[in-house]
Amino acid sequence: MFKGNCVIAQSGGPTAVINNSLAGAIEAAYRSEAIGEIYGARNGIMGILAENFIDLRREDASTIQGLRFTPGAALGSCRYQLKKKKDYNKLLAVFRKFNIRYFFYIGGNDSMDTAHKVNQLAQEEGYELRVIGIPKTIDNDLPLTDHCPGYGSAAKYLATIVLEMGIDIKSIVTSTKVAIVEAMGRNTGWLAAATALARRAPGEAPHLIYLPEVAFDLETFMTDVEKAYRQYGTVLVVVSEGLVDKNGNYIFNDTATVDVFGHQRLGGVGQFLLNKIEAELKIKGRVILPATSQRSAMHLASRTDAEEAYNVGRVAVEEALRGASGHMVAIKRLKGEEYRCTYELVKLDEVANREKKVPRAWINEAGNDVTMDFINYARPLIQGEVNIPYHNGLPAYVNLAQYPVFSK
Amino acid sequence: MFKGNCVIAQSGGPTAVINNSLAGAIEAAYRSEAIGEIYGARNGIMGILAENFIDLRREDASTIQGLRFTPGAALGSCRYQLKKKKDYNKLLAVFRKFNIRYFFYIGGNDSMDTAHKVNQLAQEEGYELRVIGIPKTIDNDLPLTDHCPGYGSAAKYLATIVLEMGIDIKSIVTSTKVAIVEAMGRNTGWLAAATALARRAPGEAPHLIYLPEVAFDLETFMTDVEKAYRQYGTVLVVVSEGLVDKNGNYIFNDTATVDVFGHQRLGGVGQFLLNKIEAELKIKGRVILPATSQRSAMHLASRTDAEEAYNVGRVAVEEALRGASGHMVAIKRLKGEEYRCTYELVKLDEVANREKKVPRAWINEAGNDVTMDFINYARPLIQGEVNIPYHNGLPAYVNLAQYPVFSK
Numbered sequence: 046m047f048k049g050n051c052v053i054a055q056s057g058g059p060t061a062v063i064n065n066s067l068a069g070a071i072e073a074a075y076r077s078e079a080i081g082e083i084y085g086a087r088n089g090i091m092g093i094l095a096e097n098f099i100d101l102r103r104e105d106a107s108t109i110q111g112l113r114f115t116p117g118a119a120l121g122s123c124r125y126q127l128k129k130k131k132d133y134n135k136l137l138a139v140f141r142k143f144n145i146r147y148f149f150y151i152g153g154n155d156s157m158d159t160a161h162k163v164n165q166l167a168q169e170e171g172y173e174l175r176v177i178g179i180p181k182t183i184d185n186d187l188p189l190t191d192h193c194p195g196y197g198s199a200a201k202y203l204a205t206i207v208l209e210m211g212i213d214i215k216s217i218v219t220s221t222k223v224a225i226v227e228a229m230g231r232n233t234g235w236l237a238a239a240t241a242l243a244r245r246a247p248g249e250a251p252h253l254i255y256l257p258e259v260a261f262d263l264e265t266f267m268t269d270v271e272k273a274y275r276q277y278g279t280v281l282v283v284v285s286e287g288l289v290d291k292n293g294n295y296i297f298n299d300t301a302t303v304d305v306f307g308h309q310r311l312g313g314v315g316q317f318l319l320n321k322i323e324a325e326l327k328i329k330g331r332v333i334l335p336a337t338s339q340r341s342a343m344h345l346a347s348r349t350d351a352e353e354a355y356n357v358g359r360v361a362v363e364e365a366l367r368g369a370s371g372h373m374v375a376i377k378r379l380k381g382e383e384y385r386c387t388y389e390l391v392k393l394d395e396v397a398n399r400e401k402k403v404p405r406a407w408i409n410e411a412g413n414d415v416t417m418d419f420i421n422y423a424r425p426l427i428q429g430e431v432n433i434p435y436h437n438g439l440p441a442y443v444n445l446a447q448y449p450v451f452s453k
Numbered sequence: 454m455f456k457g458n459c460v461i462a463q464s465g466g467p468t469a470v471i472n473n474s475l476a477g478a479i480e481a482a483y484r485s486e487a488i489g490e491i492y493g494a495r496n497g498i499m500g501i502l503a504e505n506f507i508d509l510r511r512e513d514a515s516t517i518q519g520l521r522f523t524p525g526a527a528l529g530s531c532r533y534q535l536k537k538k539k540d541y542n543k544l545l546a547v548f549r550k551f552n553i554r555y556f557f558y559i560g561g562n563d564s565m566d567t568a569h570k571v572n573q574l575a576q577e578e579g580y581e582l583r584v585i586g587i588p589k590t591i592d593n594d595l596p597l598t599d600h601c602p603g604y605g606s607a608a609k610y611l612a613t614i615v616l617e618m619g620i621d622i623k624s625i626v627t628s629t630k631v632a633i634v635e636a637m638g639r640n641t642g643w644l645a646a647a648t649a650l651a652r653r654a655p656g657e658a659p660h661l662i663y664l665p666e667v668a669f670d671l672e673t674f675m676t677d678v679e680k681a682y683r684q685y686g687t688v689l690v691v692v693s694e695g696l697v698d699k700n701g702n703y704i705f706n707d708t709a710t711v712d713v714f715g716h717q718r719l720g721g722v723g724q725f726l727l728n729k730i731e732a733e734l735k736i737k738g739r740v741i742l743p744a745t746s747q748r749s750a751m752h753l754a755s756r757t758d759a760e761e762a763y764n765v766g767r768v769a770v771e772e773a774l775r776g777a778s779g780h781m782v783a784i785k786r787l788k789g790e791e792y793r794c795t796y797e798l799v800k801l802d803e804v805a806n807r808e809k810k811v812p813r814a815w816i817n818e819a820g821n822d823v824t825m826d827f828i829n830y831a832r833p834l835i836q837g838e839v840n841i842p843y844h845n846g847l848p849a850y851v852n853l854a855q856y857p858v859f860s861k
Contacts, residue, residue, distance in 0.1 A: 057625075058628070059624055059625060061617075088626045091626070091627075115620070116620055117621045118621075118624040118625060121625075122624055122625040122626070123625060123626050124625070124627045124628055201847070205848060206746045206749075206750065208848065208850070209524050209525075209749035209751060209848075209850075210744075212523070212524055212525035212749065213467050213524055213525045213745055213749035214745060216467055216526040216529050216530055217465075217529075217531060218496045218529060218530070218531050219499075224745065242846070243847065312739070331720070331744055332742060332744065333742060333743070333744040333745060333746060334740060334741060334742035334743075335741070335743065335746070336632075336740065337618050337621055337622060337739065337741060338617065338618055338741060338743070341617035342614065342617055343617060344753055347846065424846065428845070428846045429846070435838060437832065437836070438612075438650070438832065438835035438837070439609070439612060439613055439616055439650065439651065439835070440613060440617075442617075442620060
C-alpha cells in the first residue's frame with residue numbers, strides 16, 4: 046500500500062457533470078486507507094502552484110452528494126499553460142511539501158498534456174507520484190475514449206432546445222423563417238451533430254447541420270438554405286462555432302484573440318451567416334446562441350452521462366491505488382444491441398493535444414447532415430434524466446464549504 | 454342555453470404553456486351541451502379567413518392531455534393584422550357559414566384588439582357571437598391582469614439558465630469575464646427582471662439587470678460594468694432586447710424592419726454592448742442569446758404557470774357559456790401570505806393595444822437591478838415543475854392529428 050496525500054483539480058471549461066467526476070474521486074478516496082489528506086486545488090493547476098488547497102475530508106457527505114447535481118467546477122477551474130520547467134518544478138516542490146502522492150486532474154486535451162508532463166518530471170526526479178487524468182469536455186474531442194463525460198448532457202440539452210424551438214418556430218407561420226443555432230464544440234462537430242437527435246420524423250428540425258469536419262462553402266450553404274426554405278417553409282439550421290473553409294480558415298472570427306493555449310477565440314459564425322441569408326435571400330431570420338448554457342444546463346443533464354462522469358472519477362482513484370500512473374480513464378463501449386460500457390486506461394501522452402473529429406462516414410455526402418451511424422452512436426449517451434431537487438422554483442445547487450488548508 | 458359551434462385560435466408568438474390554454478378550452482367545451490362542433494383554426498385568424506379548420510372533437514383524449522406538456526402553438530399561429538372592414542366582414546361570413554357562436558382567441562395585445570373588433574362588428578351586424586380572449590405572452594405586458602400565462606415558465610427557464618451560467622462562469626477564473634444575456638420581452642423588462650430570482654446571495658449572478666423601463670445611458674452602463682468587474686471578477690449582465698435611451702430610441706436595432714403591426718424588430722443589443730465593453734474596458738466577454746428557447750422551453754416550465762394557463766382557457770369557455778362576450782380572462786392575485794389567485798373578466802377594449810410596464814418602484818434607483826417588491830411578485834409564478842414524459846432521452850411532445858373540417 047503506497048501511502049500519501051492526494052490532490053484533485055478541475056481544469057478548462059466546466060461541464061454540467063464535471064462535479065460528478067469530483068464526487069466519484071472523493072468518495073473512492075474516502076474508502077481508501079492509503080490516501081491520507083484529500084485536497085482540492087482551487088482553480089486548477091493555479092491553485093497547486095499557489096498552494097491554495099481546500100480540505101475535502103471536512104466537507105459534509107450531503108454536499109459531496111450534492112455535487113452530483115451541481116454544474117460549474119466546484120473547486121474552481123482555470124485555463125493556464127504551465128511555463129516550461131519553472132512551473133513544473135514549482136508544482137513538484139508543492140507536491141513534496143504536502144506529501145502529495147496522488148494527483149487527479151479532471152480536464153480536456155490541454156490538461157492531459159499537463160498531467161503527462163507532471164508525471165514525466167516526477168519520474169525523472171525520482172519522486173513517486175501517481176497521476177491519472179479524468180476526461181471531461183462537452184466538445185467530445187478526446188481521442189482513445191468512445192466519448193467524453195460532459196458530452197451526453199450538453200448533447201441532450203442542445204437537442205431538447207432544438208426540438209422545442211423547432212416545434213415553436215414551425216407553429217408560427219408568419220414570423221421567423223430561418224433560425225440559426227450556433228453550437229459550441231471548437232474544431233469538432235460532435236455537439237452540432239447531436240441536434241440531429243431532435244428530429245423525430247423526416248422534414249422536422251434541424252433541417253441542416255454543418256460541422257467543421259467538412260469544408261464549408263458559402264455558396265452551397267445558401268443554396269441548401271433556399272432549397273430547404275422552399276421545401277419546409279421554416280428552416281432551422283445548426284452550425285458549429287468552428288466552421289472552416291476549404292483552406293482551413295475559420296468562416297468567421299471577430300478578433301485575432303487567442304487564449305493562453307494559442308486557441309483562436311470562436312463565436313459569431315451564426316450571425317455572420319444569417320446576415321448573408323437576409324441580405325441575399327431576403328429571408329427573415331434569427332440567431333440562437335445558447336453559448337455557455339450548453340456546458341452548465343445541469344437541469345437537463347443525461348443520467349447516463351452523469352453516472353459515467355462519476356465512474357471515471359471513481360475508477361481514476363481505484364486505478365491509481367492499484368499502481369497506475371500516466372494514464373487517463375477512457376470509456377469503452379461494449380459490443381452488442383444494448384448500450385453498455387466499461388472503463389480502461391489509456392496513456393496520457395497518446396491523448397494529449399490530439400483532437401478526435403466526427404468521422405467523415407458519419408456525415409452525409411452533401412455535408413449538411415449526419416448519418417444513422419452517428420445517431421446510433423449518440424442516442425445512448427443522452428438517455429435518462431437526473432433528479433434535481435428544487436427549492437423555491439429553482440434547482441437547489443450546492444456549494445462546497447471550502448475549508449482552507451494551511452501549510453504546516 | 455345558447456347553442457352553436459365554437460372555434461379556438463392561437464395567435465402571435467407561442468409560449469411553453471399556450472397549449473395548456475387550448476386544452477383547458479377544449480375540455481370545458483367537451484363538457485358543455487351548448488357547444489356543438491369544436492373547431493380549431495389553423496394558424497390563427499388566417500385559418501378562419503381561409504376556412505381552414507380542424508375538428509377537435511376527433512382528437513384522442515390522450516393527445517389533448519399531451520397538449521399540457523407540449524410547447525409551440527399546436528393549432529399553428531400567425532402574426533396577421535386584419536385589414537379594416539373587408540377582413541372583418543369575411544370573418545363574420547365564415548362564422549355565419551359554420552354557425553360559429555363562440556370564439557376563443559388565445560393571444561397577446563394585438564390579438565385582444567382583433568377579438569374586440571370582431572365582437573363589436575358582430576354586435577353591429579346583429580349576429581349573436583360570444584368572444585372571449587385568453588391571455589398568453591412571455592412578455593407579461595398585458596394590462597388588467599396580475600400576470601400573463603406563459604410568463605412564469607419563461608421566467609423560470611431564464612432564471613435557471615442564468616443561475617447555471619452564473620455558477621459556471623464564476624468557476625473558471627481565467628476565461629470569460631463579462632457575460633451578457635439578452636432577454637426577450639419587447640418594450641417591457643419583465644423577463645429580464647425575472648433573472649434576479651436566480652440570485653441566492655448578494656454578489657451572485659446576475660450582477661446587473663437593465664430594463665426598457667429606465668432610460669439607458671451607455672456611460673453609466675460602462676461604469677456599472679467596470680465597477681462590478683472590479684468587485685466580483687466576473688460579471689453577468691442581463692439586458693432586455695428593447696432597451697431605449699432617454700429619447701425613447703432603441704439602443705440598438707440592426708434594421709428598420711417592422712412587422713405587420715408596425716412593431717420594430719428587436720435583438721442584437723447584447724452584442725452591441727459587449728463590443729463596447731471589449732473595445733473600451735478591454736474586458737473579454739461573451740453574449741448568450743437564448744432567443745426563442747425562452748418561449749418554448751417546456752422541459753422547464755413552471756407548474757403554477759401551466760395550471761393557470763389551463764384555467765384561463767377553461768374559464769374562458771365557462772364564462773362564454775354563462776353569457777359573457779367582449780372580455781378577456783384575467784388573473785387576480787388574492788391578498789395574503791400564501792400565493793393564491795382567481796380569475797375574472799376584464800373588457801377587451803381596455804386590454805387591447807396597451808402595454809403594462811414594470812413599475813418604476815420595482816426597479817432600484819440606479820436602474821440596474823430590481824427590488825424585493827418585484828422578487829415577491831415574481832417568485833410565486835415560477836413554482837413547481839411540470840412532469841414531462843421522456844422517450845429515448847428527449848421529451849415526448851405530442852402532435853394533434855388535425856382532422857380537417859370540410860364545409861357542408
